[in-house]
Structures are given as structure tokens and as C-alpha cells.
Amino acid sequence: xxxxxxxxxxxxxxxxxxxxxxxxxxxxxxxxxxxxxxxxxxxxxxxxxxxxxxxxxxxxxxxxxxxxxxxxxxxxxxxxxxxxxxxxxxxxxxxxxxxxxxxxxxxxxxxxxxxxxxxxxxxxxxxxxxxxxxxxxxxxxxxxxxxxxxxxxxxxxxxxxxxxxxxxxxxxxxxxxxxxxxxxxxxxxxxxxxxxxxxxxxxxxxxxxxxxxxxxxxxxxxxxxxxxxxxxxxxxxxxxxxxxxxxxxxxxxxxxxxxxxxxxxxxxxxxxxxxxxxxxxxxxxxxxxxxxxxxxxxxxxxxxxxxxxxxxxxxxxxxxxxxxxxxxxxxxxxxxxxxxxxxxxxxxxxxxxxxxxxxxxxxxxxxxxxxxxxxxxxxxxxxxxxxxxxxxxxxxxxxxx
Ligand SMILES: *Cc1c(COP(=O)(O)O)cnc(C)c1O
Numbered sequence: 001x002x003x004x005x006x007x008x009x010x011x012x013x014x015x016x017x018x019x020x021x022x023x024x025x026x027x028x029x030x031x032x033x034x035x036x037x038x039x040x041x042x043x044x045x046x047x048x049x050x051x052x053x054x055x056x057x058x059x060x061x062x063x064x065x066x067x068x069x070x071x072x073x074x075x076x077x078x079x080x081x082x083x084x085x086x087x088x089x090x091x092x093x094x095x096x097x098x099x100x101x102x103x104x105x106x107x108x109x110x111x112x113x114x115x116x117x118x119x120x121x122x123x124x125x126x127x128x129x130x131x132x133x134x135x136x137x138x139x140x141x142x143x144x145x146x147x148x149x150x151x152x153x154x155x156x157x158x159x160x161x162x163x164x165x166x167x168x169x170x171x172x173x174x175x176x177x178x179x180x181x182x183x184x185x186x187x188x189x190x191x192x193x194x195x196x197x198x199x200x201x202x203x204x205x206x207x208x209x210x211x212x213x214x215x216x217x218x219x220x221x222x223x224x225x226x227x228x229x230x231x232x233x234x235x236x237x238x239x240x241x242x243x244x245x246x247x248x249x250x251x252x253x254x255x256x257x258x259x260x261x262x263x264x265x266x267x268x269x270x271x272x273x274x275x276x277x278x279x280x281x282x283x284x285x286x287x288x289x290x291x292x293x294x295x296x297x298x299x300x301x302x303x304x305x306x307x308x309x310x311x312x313x314x315x316x317x318x319x320x321x322x323x324x325x326x327x328x329x330x331x332x333x334x335x336x337x338x339x340x341x342x343x344x345x346x347x348x349x350x351x352x353x354x355x356x357x358x359x360x361x362x363x364x365x366x367x368x369x370x371x372x373x374x375x376x377x378x379x380x381x382x383x384x385x386x387x388x389x390x391x392x393x394x395x396x397x398x399x400x401x
Pocket of ligand 1: 107108109110112141142143144193197198226227228229230254255
């Protein structure tokens with residue numbers, strides 16, 4: 001293929017790819033540390049990390065070598081046989097999360113599908129019938145497949161695709177009374193993000209999370225925590241729930257689990273494992289393949305060994321102080337939310353113009369909803385990178401408010 005200019009590649013992409021994204025007008029080529037480069041060689045400081053994915057930064061030699069070695073051995077075998085990377089990744093994820101049973105998927109949405117099926121099967125096993133209900137949260141985001149969409153509390157994403165899977169009710173996040181009102185004898189699960197990502201970078205309050213745990217214990221309801229975005233060190237703990245001293249019955253993981261290769265997981269306690277999915281109930285061709293599991297095993301090894309969550313917590317506190325300063329400087333910023341290296345600034349207007357200005361100045365940022373700028377950098381980001389980002393951010397805001 002002849003080499004095209006950046007604009008020619010973009011024009012070609014717009015003819016061939018289904019237009020489900022309004023993409024930023026750059027073609028990315030490679031990454032190094034916390035920087036990305038477009039095909040013209042322009043450098044960008046990356047405060048998105050592929051949406052909370054590339055936690056260890058780009059070009060991590062240990063990670064790359066683990067993948068290269070696995071490619072030369074075997075990439076795929078199917079789940080009808082055991083493979084060492086999957087066995088090692090499962091053990092590592094159990095240890096890191098405190099959960100007992102692991103099912104590897106290819107994406108976050110697929111992990112949510114598995115969690116929903118786990119809950120429904122748990123109810124079926126217990127009660128012998130199938131009309132159970134799941135309580136989900138307004139402003140939640142759990143993915144784009146039909147099941148995950150059905151528990152996503154944003155009508156804008158769901159509208160054109162109704163009806164969903166049914167028997168889903170929505171409560172208000174951080175409003176325990178609104179959850180209690182929906183609980184009845186049919187309720188089998190309550191699903192929520194420990195820190196809402198897409199829906200606005202809102203952490204669960206301690207009262208809310210503990211309250212949900214109590215309801216679930218009292219009524220034999222499964223507490224499903226979606227930590228696809230906020231897990232894997234991002235909030236300064238291996239998983240965000242650990243800060244609260246509560247434990248879920250089912251936990252979903254993805255994004256940073258593979259740091260770029262497509263892998264997710266739904267995990268559960270032994271009790272749930274023994275009373276839900278059995279042989280024949282669920283499967284995947286690619287899920288748990290040796291290549292992706294070699295990546296996940298290495299990511300988990302590095303995260304634990306190098307105590308990446310502590311680093312994220314420390315840099316997260318620094319980022320918090322700096323973004324507070326920015327908020328005080330501009331009236332257009334209404335609120336500062338988040339936890340660890342997962343933060344957001346809520347503006348009184350759409351933020352796309354600010355993000356585009358920042359991009360021109362070599363800083364990659366992303367929105368969450370129309371009016372929030374989301375900050376989810378690689379977890380290995382340094383304080384000096386935060387300073388650089390803040391400098392560009394202030395310029396970009398000044399030009400647009
Ligand atoms: C990204 C995300 C998902 C969906 O993951 P995909 O890999 O895009 O399917 C689900 N839940 C949360 C909280 C997410 O941030």
C-alpha cells in the first residue's frame with residue numbers, strides 16, 4: 001500500500017469504517033512511555049490511555065517481551081484445553097482482587113453479559129424459576145451489547161434499541177432510599193460501578209456502597225461491581241471497592257487488565273461460583289486465549305510488584321490539587337470529581353472545543369458526556385507530566401471560554 005498523508009488516511013477511513021464515532025482528526029502511529037505520535041511524527045502527551053486502558057504506558061519492555069514470547073509459542077487453543085497463561089492469569093487476578101472464580105472474556109461488555117447471566121442462573125438455581133429482576137443505576141455505563149446496554153442508565157444509548165433484556169429497574173446512584181424502593185422478592189442483583197466513569201466520574205459514597213452490601217446480605221441478592229474502568233489500580237487501590245471495606249459477590253474487570261490486548265473477566269466468590277454457571281451454561285471461542293492471558297498475567301505481576309496503585313494514588317493527589325487550582329481560575333468550571341487517576345472537570349458548556357484546542361497543542365484529552373473533561377492517564381504518569389498537562393489545559397480553556 002502506498003503511504004498516504006494524514007488527511008488522505010482520514011478521508012479513506014470515513015469511506016470504509018462505519019461512522020459510529022466522531023473521531024478526532026489525527027492518525028496515531030506509535031507510543032512511547034506516556035506519549036503518542038501521529039503518522040507525521042507529532043508528539044502528544046496522553047491523558048486518556050486508550051480510555052483507561054494503557055496503565056503501564058506504551059512500549060513497556062517487560063510487557064512487550066511477554067507478548068512476543070507468547071506469539072512464538074501459541075496464540076489460541078480454545079477453551080476445551082488448559083493453557084498455562086490462562087491458569088497463571090486466573091491465579092494472579094484472584095490474588096489481586098480477592099475473588100475466587102474467574103471467567104475470561106474478550107471485552108468489558110462481555111464481562112457484563114457474564115455477570116448478568118451469573119445473576120440470572122443464581123436466581124434460577126435458588127428459586128427454580130426465571131423472572132428475577134436486576135437493579136441498575138441511572139447515569140451508569142456498562143457497555144454496548146444488548147445485555148450490557150439494558151443495565152446502562154443512559155436513555156440516549158438505549159432509545160433506538162429497545163426493548164432490552166427486560167426486568168431491569170433503575171435507581172439513583174448514591175441514593176440508598178431509591179434502591180430500597182425497588183427491592184422486592186424478585187430482585188436477584190444490584191449492579192453498579194464503584195466509581196461511575198462515562199456517567200460523570202462520580203465515586204460511590206461510603207454510606208451508599210455499604211448500604212447496598214447490607215441489602216444484598218439481608219436478601220441474598222448479588223452485589224455486582226463493575227470495575228472495568230475504575231479497577232486495576234486506577235483509584236489508588238488494586239480495586240476501588242477495597243477503599244470502602246466492602247466486597248462484591250461478582251466483579252467485572254477489563255480495560256487495564258490487558259493493557260491493550262482485548263481481555264476482560266467476570267469474577268465471583270466461591271459461593272456464587274458453586275450456585276450459578278456450570279458446564280454448558282456459558283462459553284467463548286477467544287476468551288482466555290494464551291496471548292491475551294500472557295498479557296494479563298504480566299500486567300498483574302507488574303502492578304503488584306511495582307505497587308502501581310500507590311503511585312497512582314500519589315500522582316492522583318497531585319493531579320487533584322492542580323485541577324482544583326484550574327477550577328478556581330475559570331468560572332466556566334462547575335465541579336471537580338473523581339478518585340485517584342480518574343478525575344473529571346464539569347464545565348457549564350460542551351467541552352469539545354477545549355479538547356480540540358488541547359489536541360492541537362499536543363495534549364490528548366477525552367470527554368465524559370458532553371460537558372466533562374475526563375483525566376485517565378497511564379498510571380505511570382509523573383508529576384512533571386501533570387504540570388505539562390495543566391499548562392496546556394489552561395491555554396486551551398482560555399481560548400474557548
Ligand atoms: C468501558 C466500560 C465498559 C465496556 O467495556 P468494553 O470493553 O468497551 O465493552 C463497561 N463498563 C465500564 C464501567 C466501562 O468503563
